[in-house]
Amino acid sequence: MFKKFHHPTMFCLLGGIFFILPTMLSSVEANEFEVRGNFEVQGRFFHEDALFSSQHDQQLSLAASPEFFWRWNNGDDSFEFVPSARVDQYDEERTHVDIREFSWVHVGDDWETRIGIRREFWGVTEFQHLVDIINQSDSVEDVDNEDKLGQPMINLSLVRDWGIIDIYLLPYFRERTFAGAEGRPGIPFVNNNPLYESTDKEKHLDFAIRWAHTIDDFDLALSWFEGTSRNPNLIPSITNQGALELTPYHAQIKQLGVEFQASLESSLLKLEVIHNENNLEDYWALQGGIEYSQYGIFESNADLGWLVEYAWDERGTDSNSNFQNDLFFGNRLALNDIQSTEVLFGFSYDLDFNSTSVLVEASRRFGDSVKVSLDARFFESNEIQDPLYLFRRDDHIQITAQYYY
Amino acid sequence: MNLFKYGILSVALTLSFSVFSGEAEDKGLAIAQEAKAIDLGWKDSSAVLEMILKNQHGETSTRKMRMKSIEQKGDGDKSLNIFDSPRDVKGTAFLSFSHPVGNDEQWLYLPALKRVKRISSRNKSGSFMGSEFSFEDLTSFEVDKYTYKYLRDELVDGDNCWVVVQYPVDKYSGYKKRIVWIDQSEHRIRKTDFYDRKDTLLKTLTMTKFHHINKAFWRPQILSMVNHQSGKSTVLNFSEYVLSTGLNEKDFNKNALKRAR
Numbered sequence A: 001m002f003k004k005f006h007h008p009t010m011f012c013l014l015g016g017i018f019f020i021l022p023t024m025l026s027s028v029e030a031n032e033f034e035v036r037g038n039f040e041v042q043g044r045f046f047h048e049d050a051l052f053s054s055q056h057d058q059q060l061s062l063a064a065s066p067e068f069f070w071r072w073n074n075g076d077d078s079f080e081f082v083p084s085a086r087v088d089q090y091d092e093e094r095t096h097v098d099i100r101e102f103s104w105v106h107v108g109d110d111w112e113t114r115i116g117i118r119r120e121f122w123g124v125t126e127f128q129h130l131v132d133i134i135n136q137s138d139s140v141e142d143v144d145n146e147d148k149l150g151q152p153m154i155n156l157s158l159v160r161d162w163g164i165i166d167i168y169l170l171p172y173f174r175e176r177t178f179a180g181a182e183g184r185p186g187i188p189f190v191n192n193n194p195l196y197e198s199t200d201k202e203k204h205l206d207f208a209i210r211w212a213h214t215i216d217d218f219d220l221a222l223s224w225f226e227g228t229s230r231n232p233n234l235i236p237s238i239t240n241q242g243a244l245e246l247t248p249y250h251a252q253i254k255q256l257g258v259e260f261q262a263s264l265e266s267s268l269l270k271l272e273v274i275h276n277e278n279n280l281e282d283y284w285a286l287q288g289g290i291e292y293s294q295y296g297i298f299e300s301n302a303d304l305g306w307l308v309e310y311a312w313d314e315r316g317t318d319s320n321s322n323f324q325n326d327l328f329f330g331n332r333l334a335l336n337d338i339q340s341t342e343v344l345f346g347f348s349y350d351l352d353f354n355s356t357s358v359l360v361e362a363s364r365r366f367g368d369s370v371k372v373s374l375d376a377r378f379f380e381s382n383e384i385q386d387p388l389y390l391f392r393r394d395d396h397i398q399i400t401a402q403y404y405y
Numbered sequence B: 001m002n003l004f005k006y007g008i009l010s011v012a013l014t015l016s017f018s019v020f021s022g023e024a025e026d027k028g029l030a031i032a033q034e035a036k037a038i039d040l041g042w043k044d045s046s047a048v049l050e051m052i053l054k055n056q057h058g059e060t061s062t063r064k065m066r067m068k069s070i071e072q073k074g075d076g077d078k079s080l081n082i083f084d085s086p087r088d089v090k091g092t093a094f095l096s097f098s099h100p101v102g103n104d105e106q107w108l109y110l111p112a113l114k115r116v117k118r119i120s121s122r123n124k125s126g127s128f129m130g131s132e133f134s135f136e137d138l139t140s141f142e143v144d145k146y147t148y149k150y151l152r153d154e155l156v157d158g159d160n161c162w163v164v165v166q167y168p169v170d171k172y173s174g175y176k177k178r179i180v181w182i183d184q185s186e187h188r189i190r191k192t193d194f195y196d197r198k199d200t201l202l203k204t205l206t207m208t209k210f211h212h213i214n215k216a217f218w219r220p221q222i223l224s225m226v227n228h229q230s231g232k233s234t235v236l237n238f239s240e241y242v243l244s245t246g247l248n249e250k251d252f253n254k255n256a257l258k259r260a261r
Helices: A008-025 A387-391 B002-038 B121-125 B254-259
Strands: A033-046 A058-072 A077-088 A096-107 A111-118 A151-160 A163-170 A206-215 A218-228 A233-238 A244-250 A252-264 A267-277 A283-294 A303-313 A325-334 A342-350 A356-366 A370-380 A396-404 B044-054 B060-070 B078-085 B093-097 B105-110 B115-119 B146-156 B159-168 B175-183 B189-196 B201-213 B217-227 B233-243
Touching (some): A252 B115, B105 B254, B159 B189, B201 B233
Antiparallel strands (some): A033 A396, A096 A111, A111 A151, A233 A244, A303 A325, A325 A342, A356 A370, B044 B060, B060 B078, B078 B093, B093 B105, B146 B159, B159 B175, B201 B217, B217 B233
16 A cells, blocks of 8 residues: 555654654753654545546545754754655655755854755745745645755855845755656656756756845845756656656746835735746746735634735746736634634636636644644636646545644 | 703813823823833843633633843844744744834744744734734833823732823724833832723733842733633743843844744
């Protein structure tokens, strides 16, 4: 059943790292060393028949993500190790291990070095992260691409009165993860051997720099990236057996990123703009909108947020992005109760393909250590050129129970 | 006829009150200025605290966090709060630059996404992590944030206190007013009544078990907030409270927020 873990030694070793070691170490109370993390059980339930015969109507998985943390030199040095693993009932690509963090951080007076495998987030908008480019998406974890693979880097951060400058050398490229033949939602014919524009392939040395600053109610950032595109073009071909296959192609790009947020009383105005230079077609793209918050609604502690965003990509319907001319609407309700009950509702509408996707995420804590999330996703698409078309039968409900230690 | 008489009486009262009101305002302001002046010079602080939430059914839940602050000359304090429990929010951190006039600047760090998020300063009336404390209840006290009116002297636990009304200047405050009881011996706030925008009593905060830290600054160990309208309450219990530990600016920027844990 768990194809990648059939070897007993491997299973025991991974079991040790992910389950036994963290629970043993979490009882060690020391300022210099800390362990925490979570285990998770997840079920996905689909209500329509799968588009592809290899896919299933129900899918269970187990996951674990411990965090080991060391601190010394009065907190000026620290080391973090965060592995992450998932075992999926059917999808052999979703059954995978990744190192999210394995890095040493050293803090000086107005500078900081961060060396190793890390995750780094850039951006301000909610429905799409255009500017965010350092890490590759771990898209087998969830279809929303919020989960990221660890990226090897050397990062120098300088704190100045006029902002924070981050310089990154990125010596190794991580391929995007795609669902396997039995994975759902997924496209069961993505080739696992990507093509690269650079002859250095995944060993191409990428470079990035970002300036970020706050001036009163305005947060601003400018970034520049040179290297391997994280977002692949999927090139169709026919295999020797006569089957359709999509091969990821990673171009060399230069990308300018602009982030802007104005925090005006109850409203946050957000904008992300990119300009991407590459050998196929240079383009501009943007994601922007407004988040409006109401505090203490219904004479209670509950907060309600309203979100409206728009996405545009100069390449139009030829774009490899799902969001080339799309409108988004969302609500975020936080009850601020003892159980931290939260509900997120999101709706996106593609103005070119008239397709829609709906997302509901609800979560609540039970006791001190268990969190249960209920996610529902619905896709509606009738046009074959629409990237969402392949997910049109993949409406599903996902239940996740996480135990935190 | 009676109505008419009362009308005259109330006009007379209003007039006599307005004659003295300038004096009451000056006295209220003077008390606030003295209290602020006495509390200057602590440089920086660091504390561990438990936040005990109790709902209307008596169910309780405990949260643990660490708070660090640094004093700013001629500006509001900077502070960094890091959550240690419940475990699913562990590592969530909150950076705040408070300003006497104008909006506070606030950022939240979400460890699961590694994301630093600027949050709306309008959230000051919103609940702080599900507690009965709002964000504005926890920002530093600055004289210019309020206008004042001295009411009377009154005993709290046997200590003579000034009773002063504070009216928030910021139109986005969650309160119409606060009534504070400040003891005359040490200028410590002992009790605060919070009135909502409709001028109805909303919450009462009681501060007890004061410690004289570094023999210079008084800090309460227990802050107990009771919401009279919802029946819920929150208790903050401080421990390991230390002042002037040598924290500096580098401990209060966005890089510090990202490595808080």
